[in-house]
Amino acid sequence: MAKSIDVSDLDIYYGDFLAVEGVTISIPARSVTAFIGPSGCGKSTFLRSLNRMHEVIPGARVDGKVVIDGQDLYGPDVDPVVVRRQIGMVFQRPNPFPTMSIYDNVLAGFKLNAKRIKKSDADAVVERSLKSANLWNEVKDRLNRPGSSLSGGQQQRLCIARAVAVEPQVLLMDEPCSALDPISTSAIEDLVHELKESYTIVIVTHNMQQAARVSDDTAFFNLASVGKPGRLIEYGTTATIFSNPEEKATEAYIQGRFG
Numbered sequence: 259m260a261k262s263i264d265v266s267d268l269d270i271y272y273g274d275f276l277a278v279e280g281v282t283i284s285i286p287a288r289s290v291t292a293f294i295g296p297s298g299c300g301k302s303t304f305l306r307s308l309n310r311m312h313e314v315i316p317g318a319r320v321d322g323k324v325v326i327d328g329q330d331l332y333g334p335d336v337d338p339v340v341v342r343r344q345i346g347m348v349f350q351r352p353n354p355f356p357t358m359s360i361y362d363n364v365l366a367g368f369k370l371n372a373k374r375i376k377k378s379d380a381d382a383v384v385e386r387s388l389k390s391a392n393l394w395n396e397v398k399d400r401l402n403r404p405g406s407s408l409s410g411g412q413q414q415r416l417c418i419a420r421a422v423a424v425e426p427q428v429l430l431m432d433e434p435c436s437a438l439d440p441i442s443t444s445a446i447e448d449l450v451h452e453l454k455e456s457y458t459i460v461i462v463t464h465n466m467q468q469a470a471r472v473s474d475d476t477a478f479f480n481l482a483s484v485g486k487p488g489r490l491i492e493y494g495t496t497a498t499i500f501s502n503p504e505e506k507a508t509e510a511y512i513q514g515r516f517g
Contacts, residue, residue: 260287260458261327261344261427263308268322269487270300270307272315278304279487281322283477290450290459292469292496295479296516300488301462302432304479308460309345309430310338326427343367345428346421351437352413354405354420361401363416364388367424383423390456391419392449411442415449422457429453431461435468447472466512470500478508 263285270278278300285291293301306312307320310331324331331341354363364384368375375383384401388394393415397408405416414434421429431450435443450459450472463469469476476499481488492499492508503509510516 260456262287262458263428263460264323264325265308266323266325268304268307268320268324270303270312270320271318273317276487278307278479279489281490283490283493285458285460286475287458288454288456289474290454290461290472291475291477292473293460293462293477293479294464294466294469295488295491295511296481297464298484298488299479299481301479303488305430305432305460305462306347308428309347310341311347313338343424344426345430346424346426347430347432348414348417348421348434350433352410352417354408354413354416356404356406358405359402360388360397360405360408360416363405364419364423366420387419387423388416390422390453391415392445392452393419409442411438411445414438414442414446418446418449418453422453426457428458428460431459433462433464436464443468466500466514470496476500478503478505478511480507480511 265281265283268281269276281304293305295301303312308324312318320332355366358366361384364387365380385394388397393412396412405413408416435446447468453459461472473496475494476496477493478491478499479488480491492503492505499508500512
């Protein structure tokens with residue numbers, strides 16, 4: 259079941275460097291929230307902090323709270339692996355496992371977590387997940403082919419199928435269309451609209467038109483200058499952020515005057 263995310267006073271560090279400072283935001287369930295802002299302002303860093311992927315970088319750490327379903331994801335007794343199962347991620351470039359078939363790619367989450375699954379159940383998971391990613395009809399007759407044999411857009415939808423197979427509560431997407439052609443981008447955007455009925459979705463994008471098309475809410479990040487930490491400048495409904503933002507920096511960025 260999709261869950262909301264409540265972040266309080268979050269600071270994110272790489273060693274001694276403060277990369278993102280003082281973020282407080284509540285992300286509603288079953289919606290699409292877009293993170294926008296210029297390069298280097300901490301959007302992707304903050305996104306990765308929501309499922310503790312940030313921690314895989316040596317010396318990286320956070321101060322503050324990220325709460326989902328009443329549980330602080332950075333609590334002392336919380337297993338990061340469990341967090342990443344609850345909060346899936348789709349990366350900028352499609353990354354199916356090249357030595358695995360389409361079928362095995364979908365089931366990779368189960369195998370990585372050493373979960374046994376009967377063949378009949380596995381078949382059902384693969385079909386359900388590929389249908390969720392609007393990919394089933396295109397690949398159902400070649401499930402044993404390598405995932406890398408698919409087109410770029412199909413590979414990204416395969417990665418989405420892989421992410422939803424373990425039934426996460428939240429789906430994070432870090433510029434999922436930046437490496438795709440316009441037709442594939444449109445297919446992913448249509449898919450995002452469908453998936454928000456079941457998942458809480460957070461997407462980082464540099465494409466203002468895409469943010470306006472797919473998101474319900476938008477958060478604008480910025481930084482004072484190079485070397486300074488990124489900050490959340492403004493957050494609200496996408497309609498408001500794009501038509502009547504409160505901050506001049508938000509308006510300037512959306513209108514393309516910097517970034």
